[in-house]
Amino acid sequence: MRKEYLYSPGPTTVPPEALSVMAKPIFHHRTKRHREMFQEVLDGLKYVLATQNDVLVFASSGTGAMEGSVANLLSPGDKVITVSGGKFGERFGEICRAYGAKVDEITVEWGHAVDPAEIEKRLSDEVKAVYVTLCETSTGVHNDIQSIAGIVSKTPAVLVVDAISGLLCDDLLVDEWNIDVAIGGSQKGLMIPPGVSFCSVSEKAWALAESSRMPKYYFDFQKTKKSADKADTPFTPAVTLLRALRETLSMVCGEGRENLLRLYAALAGAVHAGAAALGLQLFSNAPSNAVTAINAPEGIDVTELLSFLRDDLGVTFAGGQAKLKGKIFRICSMGYTNEFDILTAMSALEFGLKKLGYEFELGAGIKAAEEVLQ
Amino acid sequence: MRKEYLYSPGPTTVPPEALSVMAKPIFHHRTKRHREMFQEVLDGLKYVLATQNDVLVFASSGTGAMEGSVANLLSPGDKVITVSGGKFGERFGEICRAYGAKVDEITVEWGHAVDPAEIEKRLSDEVKAVYVTLCETSTGVHNDIQSIAGIVSKTPAVLVVDAISGLLCDDLLVDEWNIDVAIGGSQKGLMIPPGVSFCSVSEKAWALAESSRMPKYYFDFQKTKKSADKADTPFTPAVTLLRALRETLSMVCGEGRENLLRLYAALAGAVHAGAAALGLQLFSNAPSNAVTAINAPEGIDVTELLSFLRDDLGVTFAGGQAKLKGKIFRICSMGYTNEFDILTAMSALEFGLKKLGYEFELGAGIKAAEEVLQ
Numbered sequence: 001m002r003k004e005y006l007y008s009p010g011p012t013t014v015p016p017e018a019l020s021v022m023a024k025p026i027f028h029h030r031t032k033r034h035r036e037m038f039q040e041v042l043d044g045l046k047y048v049l050a051t052q053n054d055v056l057v058f059a060s061s062g063t064g065a066m067e068g069s070v071a072n073l074l075s076p077g078d079k080v081i082t083v084s085g086g087k088f089g090e091r092f093g094e095i096c097r098a099y100g101a102k103v104d105e106i107t108v109e110w111g112h113a114v115d116p117a118e119i120e121k122r123l124s125d126e127v128k129a130v131y132v133t134l135c136e137t138s139t140g141v142h143n144d145i146q147s148i149a150g151i152v153s154k155t156p157a158v159l160v161v162d163a164i165s166g167l168l169c170d171d172l173l174v175d176e177w178n179i180d181v182a183i184g185g186s187q188k189g190l191m192i193p194p195g196v197s198f199c200s201v202s203e204k205a206w207a208l209a210e211s212s213r214m215p216k217y218y219f220d221f222q223k224t225k226k227s228a229d230k231a232d233t234p235f236t237p238a239v240t241l242l243r244a245l246r247e248t249l250s251m252v253c254g255e256g257r258e259n260l261l262r263l264y265a266a267l268a269g270a271v272h273a274g275a276a277a278l279g280l281q282l283f284s285n286a287p288s289n290a291v292t293a294i295n296a297p298e299g300i301d302v303t304e305l306l307s308f309l310r311d312d313l314g315v316t317f318a319g320g321q322a323k324l325k326g327k328i329f330r331i332c333s334m335g336y337t338n339e340f341d342i343l344t345a346m347s348a349l350e351f352g353l354k355k356l357g358y359e360f361e362l363g364a365g366i367k368a369a370e371e372v373l374q
Numbered sequence: 375m376r377k378e379y380l381y382s383p384g385p386t387t388v389p390p391e392a393l394s395v396m397a398k399p400i401f402h403h404r405t406k407r408h409r410e411m412f413q414e415v416l417d418g419l420k421y422v423l424a425t426q427n428d429v430l431v432f433a434s435s436g437t438g439a440m441e442g443s444v445a446n447l448l449s450p451g452d453k454v455i456t457v458s459g460g461k462f463g464e465r466f467g468e469i470c471r472a473y474g475a476k477v478d479e480i481t482v483e484w485g486h487a488v489d490p491a492e493i494e495k496r497l498s499d500e501v502k503a504v505y506v507t508l509c510e511t512s513t514g515v516h517n518d519i520q521s522i523a524g525i526v527s528k529t530p531a532v533l534v535v536d537a538i539s540g541l542l543c544d545d546l547l548v549d550e551w552n553i554d555v556a557i558g559g560s561q562k563g564l565m566i567p568p569g570v571s572f573c574s575v576s577e578k579a580w581a582l583a584e585s586s587r588m589p590k591y592y593f594d595f596q597k598t599k600k601s602a603d604k605a606d607t608p609f610t611p612a613v614t615l616l617r618a619l620r621e622t623l624s625m626v627c628g629e630g631r632e633n634l635l636r637l638y639a640a641l642a643g644a645v646h647a648g649a650a651a652l653g654l655q656l657f658s659n660a661p662s663n664a665v666t667a668i669n670a671p672e673g674i675d676v677t678e679l680l681s682f683l684r685d686d687l688g689v690t691f692a693g694g695q696a697k698l699k700g701k702i703f704r705i706c707s708m709g710y711t712n713e714f715d716i717l718t719a720m721s722a723l724e725f726g727l728k729k730l731g732y733e734f735e736l737g738a739g740i741k742a743a744e745e746v747l748q
Contacts, residue, residue, distance in 0.1 A: 004399055008402045011610070019397040026380070026387070027385075027690075059568065060432075061433045061610040061611070064434065100589065193396075194610040194611065215589065218441045219592075235438075
């Protein structure tokens, strides 16, 4: 009778409506039935991204589409700007270097957002692309994509945004803001298991893709678009995951993008308030509404805390990654999460902190959270 | 109450045991629980491939691992041998060319196996890799991998085998035959939905990978091995699909590799006998036990036949791909298929052919199949 609660920034809890369709008999993908389903998925993703641009879908986790945004837009020696302020921003730099691009990497202190003015300063007519992250999952930082897009869109460079963990939690208006490539994944705000990634591609990005000389095949944008125009895929798609995605997209469309943004802002706000009431500090000075990174309190062993929560209470938070291991823990408020889930998370945190001898008034965290959520 | 029967060469029918675990609550992948599950998957795949070599697993369909076998082994300008005798053999050529390798492509008439002597003739000390297909899904051809491996293993070239559709149906002994890279997918003999690919990598292939200068990231073999050694993955894995794969691997290991090979040989033999009894001819002169390609009888519209079977009887066969569209149809005998499924397929075929006015003695096909299967 043990219940499990998942607050990791992907995979997130999968709603029963989506779990159950994955257990239905599979069907063949080169059929009208599949194309109709896939068209609904494509339409739903356009709604989520607020775009009329082409949307391409891949059977891979998010990093696959990130690689696609490098292999399809650039040629060897092309100059690009990336931002190193966390594990996922660094990943763009790693991929660009793996493909032989010339990377101008902006180093940002982990926990801080990138200053759009710094990007503006480094832009020149030679820069082909700027790679940024909406929510830097590793630090819980929300970057100001609207301002960055305002700057980049006035130059010849295309703007590529990793929106994998931020999507639906931190606002992103692909067409209105002029974002050329926006990348998403299935296992975050879209609430299905990992194994599907996607991205939108603007006219400006297609023009750049025309001249790209990087090798590509599985993540070939042009080949994928040609199929997507017929609600098809060049290679075998992840049929059961797409079927689940149609369910969750239908839920998301039903709730409405803007209502969800308000919900997640409130949920993240409740986590922030609860943490503050417990005397805890956020790691990020520009917190995302998708995931909240909290500094480990003095004298508390994060690994011990997270193990107790997971093993004894069935509550999974995420620890820190790379150089933040042992220094922070992360509570996710994306996807299939509501106010009671946040209270459960805060309550578990209180139990864990008490167990480890941290001093605070029991109930202070959940009271503060409830005040935000009422 | 309509029942659906799937005889397409991937996705194949998913057993209820595997369907049901995909509907269970998801869990986080950076946990002991996931690593234990993933280790079982890795061990099962080694059993299936009959290898002690490293096995790498990717969240992608099979083409992703095929691309990995090019990006990780080669450098621009490297000389390779590929075989063009069907859609999937051609794909290796396409990927190698996309990456700037120098491709010596052996052209084989579609429906015929490649002559190992032709590969031997073209081999030289300069050839870095030979890319071949165990079962060419598009034509139902089984290539003699054992003989090819015997030839290639005596040269400096590595042998890469696309075993995606053939695995467990057409024999493949990776270590005994000296196959350097054997590639598989999830949605064929392993009976789970599409979205997972894998490959084994020999010492000889690792040595070649050391000097590879092709760009790679998502399908990076070395990075993937480093994680696999700790039962982990560098990027988010397809958690629910791996969970299903553990179930089907446990079924496969329970049945035994050699028993399954015998089963599928009998099932394919029954399809061959049934087709012959109906006066139909196989397209391939070296038929695979995974999928049987049958020539369209004179005057019968294959598209109409397959639509009738699918829409009216719930029975899905596959048509021909590329230049074989309208000329053949394919019946798959891999994965979760038994003798009664083959009789159902033959019976549906008889109903369809009668409906379209083809002349034969009703029952001749299923009788011939039963004689093989008894």
